[in-house]
Amino acid sequence: MISRRDGHLLWVGGPVPPGADAITLGPLVSVRRACAGDDHLLAHEAAHVEQWRRLGVFGFLRRYVGAYCWLRVRGYGHWAAYRRIPLEVEAEWAARRGDRTNST
Numbered sequence: 001m002i003s004r005r006d007g008h009l010l011w012v013g014g015p016v017p018p019g020a021d022a023i024t025l026g027p028l029v030s031v032r033r034a035c036a037g038d039d040h041l042l043a044h045e046a047a048h049v050e051q052w053r054r055l056g057v058f059g060f061l062r063r064y065v066g067a068y069c070w071l072r073v074r075g076y077g078h079w080a081a082y083r084r085i086p087l088e089v090e091a092e093w094a095a096r097r098g099d100r101t102n103s104t
Helices: 039-073 078-084 086-103
Strands: 002-005 008-012 022-025 028-031
Touching (some): 039 086
Antiparallel strands (some): 022 028
8 A cells, every 4th residue: 555654655564675674765765564653664764765855866776775785895794784884873763753752
């Protein structure tokens, strides 16, 4: 099911890479059904939507994939490299700020 949400499209039950709960491609967030109620995850993915808008397709992919590849070359494993991608760190902080705002 695809719905509009806060300036982006949310596809619950759409395709998601193995090992991930969601993926953002431009204005589209695809999330596993089991994770559709995870407000923190959805806030994290919404931050990625804003990054795509700010950087554009090529800018986002260059920074995201470039950082991941650089970290892997430096010896980090997949998950360690993924968690250190600056755009992932930024999205995580944005989601945490949103969580704190929602809990008060």
